[in-house]
Amino acid sequence: MTKTSPKITLASSRDIPFDKLVLSQSNVRRVKAGLSIEELAESIARRGLIQSLHVRAVVDAEGRETGLYEVPAGGRRYRALERLVKEKRLARTALVPCIVSEAKGDILIDELSLAENIERAPLHPLDQFRAFQAMRDKGMTEEAIAAAFFVGVAVVKQRLRLVTVSPKLLDLYAEDAMTLEQLMAFTVSSDHARQELVWEAVRHGWQKEPWNIRRALTETSVAASDKRALFVGVEAYEAAGGTVLRDLFQTDGGGWLEDVALLDRLVAEKLKAAADEIVGEGWKWVEAAIGFPYGHTQGLRRLTGAAVDLTEEERATIAALEAERDRIEPDHATADEYPDGVDTRLGEIETALAGFEDRPMRFDPAEVGRAGAFVGLDPQGRLTVERGYVRPEDEPMIDAETGEILDVEENPELGRDARIARPSTLIFAGEPVAAIETDEEDDGLKPLPDRLLAELTAHRTLALRDAVADHPQVAMTLLLHKLVSDTFSSRAPTGCLEASVRQVWFPAQNEELKDCPSAKAVADRQEQWGDHLPADDEALWDWLDALDEASRMALLAHCVSYGVNALHEKPNPYGGSGITELALRTRLAQADRLARAVGLDMVEAGWRPTVANYLGRVPKARILEAVREGAGERAVQLIDHLKKGDMAKEAERLLAETGWVPEPLRRSDLDGAVADPMVEPDGVDEGDLPAFLASGDEDGATTDEEELSAAAE
Template identity: 65%
Template sequence: MAPAVQKIALSASRDIPFNKLVLSQSNVRRLKAGVSIDELAEDIARRGLLQSLNVRPVLDDDGTETGMFEIPAGGRRYRALELLVKAKRLNKTAPVPCVVREARTDISAEEDSLAENAHRAALHPLDQFRAFRTLRDQGLTEEEIAARFFVSTAIVKQRLKLVTVSETLLNAYAEDEMTLDQLMAFTVSSDHARQEQVWESVQHSWSKEAYQIRRMLTENTVRASDRRVRFVTTDAYEAAGGIVLRDLFQDDDGGWIENVPLLEQLVADKLKAEAEAIAREGWKWIEVAADFPYGHTRGLRSITGTSADLTEDERAQREALRNELDELEAEYAEADELPDEVDARLGEIEDALEAFESRPVHYDPAEIPRAGAFVSIRHDGQLSVDRGYVRPEDEVAVGDTEGNTHGGEDGAGDPTGTVQRTVITIGGEQSGQDDDEDVVKPLPERLLTELTAHRTLALRDALASNPHVAMTALIHKLVRDTFQHVSSTGCLEASVRHIFFSVQAEDLKDSASAKAIDERQEAWQADLPTDDDALWAKIDGLDDASRMALLAHCVSFGVNALYEKANPYGAGPTTHGVQQRIHEADRLARAVGLDMVAVGWRPTVDNYLGRVTKPRILEAVREAKNEATAQLIDHLKKGDMAKEAERLLADSGWLPEPLRLAPLDADVAEQPDDETDTLPAFLTEDDEAEDEEQQPVAAE
C-alpha cells in the first residue's frame, strides 16, 4: 500500500494593529534599491497595501509570546506605513494584513527574508511597456502614468514608443533574440514592414548594432538639422502633412524628415517666393538652388553696390551698443560662466551690431536690368542672396549706349515703355512668373531631350535595318571629310562614335527600339570573334548581305538626333550645331521611313502629358480628335486632365512635334557655318518656361 502524501499547512493570516509590529534584525535587505520609501508610502496611500507582511511572534526570555510581532520580510512596506502614521494619514492602531509564521519553526527568519527577495521574479520590460499602453488606453495621460509609478514623463513616453514596434520584433525581444538597445533603435521608424525588413537583413549578420539599425531605417531620410529643413522649419513640414522620425532614446538632433519629396517641394516653393520678391528689384535673372557649387560665379562680372549711410541717431545707437558690449566683456572677463541674463544680453547686442554691418546695398539703376542674383540657403538655414552679377552676353557692346538696355524700374530704356520680366531659374529649369494658363509655352528642355532620345534610338534601329541608307550615310560622311574638310579626323579615317544619353526617360530602356537593338547586338556579338586577326577573317568571309547588315548596325550607333541646349561659352554644342543635327536627323528619318507610332511610342502622363502645361494637353487632344473633345476635359485639374488625355490619345497616332516625321517640303539645303538654318517651331523659342505645376528638376 502506497504511503499517504503529507499535506502542507500554510501559515495563518490575520490583521494586526500597526503599533503591535516591529522591524526584525533578521531582514537580509540592507541596501536601498528600487522605489524609495516615500514613493512607496504614496503608492500605499493611493491604492492600499497590495501584499501582506510576513511576521513572527516576539517571545520573551521564557519563550512566552509578548503580543508583539517582528517583520523579517516586508520591512520596506512597514517603513512606508510608518511614514503614513507619522504624517497622521494612518491610525497607529490600523489593522495591517499579515501572514503569521509560528514562533517555533525550523525555518529561520533570515531564510524567510532571503526567500521572499530571492524568489521574486522581476517584471519583464515588455510586460511593463504593454501595461503602460493598457493604462493609456484606459484614459490615463502620460503625465498621470508617470506620477502613479514615480518615473519621469520621458520614461513613460519611451516605454510607450517601444510598444509601437512591429509585433514580430516584440516577440523576438520577448524570446531574447534581440537586445533592448536593438529594440529601441527600431522606434525611429513607424513603418512595420520596413522594420521587419531591416531585422531580417541584420539578425544573422555580424553587424547588427543599434546604430547600424538606425542608419538603415533612416538612410532615405534627411536630418532635421539639414539646412533645407531649418529653412522651411519642421513646423511647416509637419503642417503640410510630413512625418518627423524621432529617437526618444538618444539625442537625435531634431530627428529625421521622412517625406523627402515633400521637403524638396516646400524648399522650392519658399525659395521661389523669395526669388519673386527679389525680382521686383528689377534684376534680369535670378538663379535659385538650395546650394550652388564652388565657382558658380566664375566668368561673371560683379558689380559693386554701396550701403546706405547711417543717420546720426543710428551712429549714436551703434556707439552705445559697442560701449555696453565692452563694459560687459570687461566685467565678466574672469568669470568661469556668464549669468543667463548677461549671456542673453550679449547675444542681443551682437545681433544688433551685425544688423548695422549688413545694411541693404544699393546698386546702379543702369546696371540692374542687365545683372542678376543667386538665391540659395546658408549653412545655418537662413536665406542667402548674392546680387549683382553680369553675364558676358548681357554686357553692353562697344559703341552702344546705356539707353539701349531695356529694363529699369520705369522701363526708361525700352521703346515700348514696358518693364522687363525677371527670368527665375530653379534647379536649372525656368519658372514662369505669370499665371496665364491659356498661353502655350515652349516645351521644357529636359522633356525635349528625353523625347529626342526616344527618336534617336528608334532612328538607330531603323537605320540598322536599312543597309542601303546606312551605306549612303557613311559614304556621305566620307565625301564631306575628303572634299569639304569639315571633319576634325584625318583624311583617310572614318569612325563611329557611340552616342550615350545623359538625359533619358525611365521607359526608354523598355522601348521596342531598345529591345530590338539589344537583341541585334547580342546576336552579332555571339557570332564575332574577339581576336583581331580572326575578326578580320570573319568579316572578310561574310556574304555581301551580311557585310551590309553588319555595317548598318555599326553605323547606327553613331546616330545622334538629340536636342541639347546650346552653350554660349563654347564648351559643348553650338546653336548652329544643334540646328544642323536636327536637320540631318529629319532627312535620315525620311530616308528610312521612321514612324514613332509604329515603333510603339504613345503619349502618357509620365512621358509627356504630365510634363507640359494644360494648353499643351488641350492642343494635343484638339489635333488628334477635335475641338469638341478638347472642350470635354478643359475644366479638369491638371492631373485629371493628363490622365483623361492619355486615354483619349491612346490609339490616335498623335505625336508631339519633336517626334513627328518632318515633311519633305520643310527640308532645306545645308547652310555654311556662318548662316542660320530654319528650325522647327519647338526650337525657335529662346526662352522656355516650365509648367508651374511641375516640381523643379535638378540641373544635369
C-alpha cells in the same frame, strides 16, 4: 502499508495594529533599490497595501510572546507605513494585514527574509509596456500614468512607443530573440512592414547593433539638420502632410523627414517665392538654386553699391546695445569665463550688432537693369542673396572716341540685342551635380582618380591662400622667389605662384568647397579690402602710397595669395596646352614647402573626410585603409563586412574627430619626407606624428573598444 506524506500547513494571516510591529534586524536587504521609501509611501496611500507583511512573534528570554511582532520580510513596506504614520496620514493603531509564522519554527528568520526577496520574479518589460498601453486605452493620460508610477512623462512616452513596434518583433523580444536596445531602435519608424524587412536583413548576420538598425530605417529619409529641412522648417513640412521619424531613446537632432519628394517641393516653392521678391527689385536676371559651386561668379563684374543709411531708431538701438555690452564686460573682466546667463546675453548683443553691420546695399538703377543676383541656401538653411553681378554679354558698349555709353536700340547695327535690358528673368536651377561614384575595386589600392585629386587639392589651395594672406613675410618671400626665378633663370618651370597675379579657378570641385572655412575667410578678406580701395587709378596709387607698412604687407599678402596654385592636374605627356609632368611635380613640391612655411594643417583649416568629398568616391579598400590609419584595426572590424555605401557612412562617423586626411592633403615634415600613412596608431609616440595623425590622448594610446563602438553608433 502505504505511508502518506504530511499535509502542508500555511501560516495564518491576521490584521495587527501598526504600533505592535517592529522592524527585524535580520532583514537581508541593506542596499537601496527600486522605488524610494517616499515613492512607496505614496503608492500605498494611493492604492493601499497590495502585499501583506511577513511577521513573527517576538519572545522574551523565557520563550514567551511579548505581544510585539518583528518584520523580517517587508521592511520597505514597513518603513513606508512608518512614514505615513509620522506624517499623520495613517493612524498609529491602524490594522496592517500580516502573514504570521511560528515563533519557534525550524526556519531561520534570515531565511524568510532572503527567500522573500530572491524568489520574487520581476515583471517582463513587455508586460509593463502593454500595461501602460492598456491604462492609456482606458482613459488615463500619459501624465497620470507617470504620476501614478513615479516616473517622468518622457519615460512613459518611451515605453508606450515600444508597444508600437511590429507585433512579430514584440513576440521575438518576448522570446529573448531580440534585445531591448534593438527593439528601441525599431521605434524610429512606424511602418511595421519596413521594420520586419530590416530585421530580416540583419537577423542572419552578426551586425545587429541598434545603430545599424536605425540607419537602415532612415536611409531613405532626410535628417532634420539638412539645410533643406532647416530652410522649410519641420513644422511647415508636417503641416503639409509630411511625416517625421523620431527617436525617443537617443538624441536624433530633430528626427528624419520621411517624404523627400514633398520636402523638395516645399523647398522649391519657398525658394522660388523668395527669388520672386528679388526679381521685383528690378534685376535683369535672378538665378535660384539650393547651392552654387565655389567660383560661380567667375568672369562676372560685381557692382559697387552704397550701404543704406541707418535710421535714427537703429542708431539708438546700436548705442543701447553697445552701452549694455560695455557695462557688462568690465564686471567680469577678471573671471576665467563668463557665467552662463552673461555669456548668453553677450552673444545676443554681438549677434544683434552684427545684423546691423550687414546692411542692405543701394545700387545705381541703370546698373540694376543689366545686372543680376544669385539666391541660394547656406549650410544652416538660411537664405543667401548675392546681388549685383553683370555678365560679360550685358556690359554696356562704350564709344571709343567719346567714352559715352551707346544706346543699342538707337544703333541696331551694333548687333548687341542681348544687352538691351529686358524684364527680369528668374532662372531656377536644381542641386549641383552629385559626386561621381567610383567602380568597386577590392583587389588592392589603386591611385586616386584625377578628378578626386583635383577636388582635394582645390581644398588645399584655398587653405594655402588663406594661410599665405595671414603670413605677409612668407608672401613676400614667395613673390620674391618667383620674380628672382623668372629674372635669373631662363628655364624656370612653372611653380605654385602665378605672379601676374591671376586668380586660379577650380575646374573640379564639390559643393562643400564654397562653404568651407578657408573659402569664407578668403571671401571676407577680399570684401573688407574691396570696401576701401578707390576706383580711380591715380587715387589708388596715392592711397597705397599712404598706407602704413603693416597694412601694405597685409594687402600684398592678400593679393599674392590669390595666385597660389596647388592644384593637381593630369599632366599632358605630349606638351601642348596642358601641364607637363615636371611642371606638376615642381608645383606640388613648392606647394608642400609653402604649406610648411605657413604651418598649414588641413584639419585646423576645417577639412574632414565625408562621403561626398572622399569616402564615397573611393573603393572599399581605400575606405578601410583610411579607418585603419585614423581609428585603428579594431574600428576596421566594425565596418569591413558592410556594403560600400553603408561602409562610407560609418567611416565618416569613425573618422570625424581623428584628424585623418588623405595623402594629397598631408604636409611633409621638415626633412621633406612624407609621414608614413600605414603606421598603426597603437603605441606610436605622439611627438613623432604630424598634428593631423595625433590621437588626441596624452599617452597616445588607442581608443578602447567601447569608445569605438559608441562612435560607430
